[in-house]
Amino acid sequence: MPPEGSARPALQRARRFLIRTGPAYLFILPAVVAMLFVHYLPMAGGILVAFRDINLFTVTRWYEAPWVGLANFVQGLDPAGFLGARFWRSLWNVTLFGAVTIAAGYVIGMAVALLLNRPFPGRSLVRGLILLPYITPDSVAYSVWRFIFQARIGLVNMWLMKFGIIDEPVIWLVGSNSIYAVMLASVWKGWPFAALVLQAGLQTIPRELYESAMIDGASPWQRFRHITLPMLAPVTRMLILVSILWNYNAFNQFYVMLGRDPGPAADVPSTLILREAFSTFNFGVGTAMSVVLMAVTLLLTVVYLRVLRSAERGQA
């Protein structure tokens, strides 16, 4: 009986596969379901929502909301329109914000990592203390900075007045200054992370490299330039890349320090989209902006995964 004879090995193979590999799928199932529910379904649904007119009245029956084609995208992205102008400005703001905070965080983090690289009494205490900003909850840290930047009762203005740098209190948290205030607070909160990662990286550099360089008479700067920096290149690449990607997440510092509407000078995509959806209840336009932001971050993620792959291959 040829049909049965050929079916049996196939069935057996399927059975063996199920017994051997089946459990793997059972084990990842709960995690997959959770991520489907929170990440993938909404993201797929978001693309549909972006083409519909969804407001406070249609949101409960979103699948019956009228299709509006590209209208949401036009409204949200047309640089000549009010919202579109705000959106592109917000993308520019978050990019500028990231460029400054990532660069400053890296430089400060590197300096402190090098400073704390040699042993001294109390080093582990200092290393622990400098991590405080990083582990302090965002809303606490940025609330304190908001307090510090208050015009009339703030620490920053008090010191600037005391040293005669300004004659009148500066308004930090409204208008064009606000993004710089947020940058300063974010650098304060972000650099310890860079320092931590670079510290870990420094420990992987073999001491012999420095010893032989010193025998050859290399100056401290030469040792840094030709040993430390190149040896830290892989760590640096990952750190900067992850920071750039995370940067598009930037929300907490703006929301906590400047409130729901940080104003055009300090609006970032997250605050703008949040407002568009949950203050104006223009869910469709908010989602259309999200879709554009998603395209930007997906592009960056592809680059990130490429680098991650090549880094793993380099290690192996």
Next chain:
Amino acid sequence: MAVGPAKRRRVDWRTVAGRIGFVLAVTVVLAVVLVPYLWMVSGSFKSTVELQAADVTRPGQEPSWIPRQFTLDNYRNVNRTVRILDYFVNSLIISTGTMVVGTTLALLAAYALSRWAFPGRNAYIVSVLSTQMLPGILFLIPYFILFTWLRNQFGLQLRDTYTGMIITYTSFALPFSIVMLRSFLDSIPMELDEQAQIDGASRLRILFSVLLPLARPGIVSVAIYCFIMGWNEVLFASVLTGTGTRTVAVGLLEYITAQESRWTMMMAASIIVSMPVLVIFSFLQRYVISGLVSGAVKG
């Protein structure tokens, strides 16, 4: 012998200058880190009246480091204007729930990734890694619509419930937790599994009684990560929590309203809100740091 001490002294001077410079540099770093905390603590002991009278433009009226009138009222009345202690309980429930569910799901998934070469494995890893990088705002709106739809269609209330928040944060914590636990499980030799299998242990049994004790440092790191994630998250909490589930991360902002700025109370509340994270950090610093570093380096 006559030259020796002189030479040594010259070298000593340079070392001394270097030491002083070093100590100075470390002091500056620590000052930069600590000044905001000191300002927070000082503010939390000031009276509202004192702060309202303060003014940087009037000499003698500047806000001071040491409270002119030391008071504990901000701590005593901390739950009065804003129900921060209730929010604290909400945060504890949500963060602990996220920790338990998140760590368990991550452990199961990491086990599969570490012990099986199943078809679709690489695609799964890529999807896990890329979700971690997507800004939350991308799926906040559709996620909110999904919640609304589930409530209207099936009567399933997820917004402003502990369950809804725990599901949300678990999923946020999963990518990093899975990657981290997988690398921990990978470092445990397969022979242990095989031995246990010969002894007749089931897959789950192997995971929980053979691998789990060995992977404990990784599990602790992941559990801490999940907890802190839930404690600190702002964006989704600002939309998905309501009066019944408001977490500390967004509740803290309620001290400042359009009508009134209660800075002194906010600073007292800030200290209370930071406590759990600071306690975890000081006792389990090793685990926190290993989690942070591998999170950055491995993505």
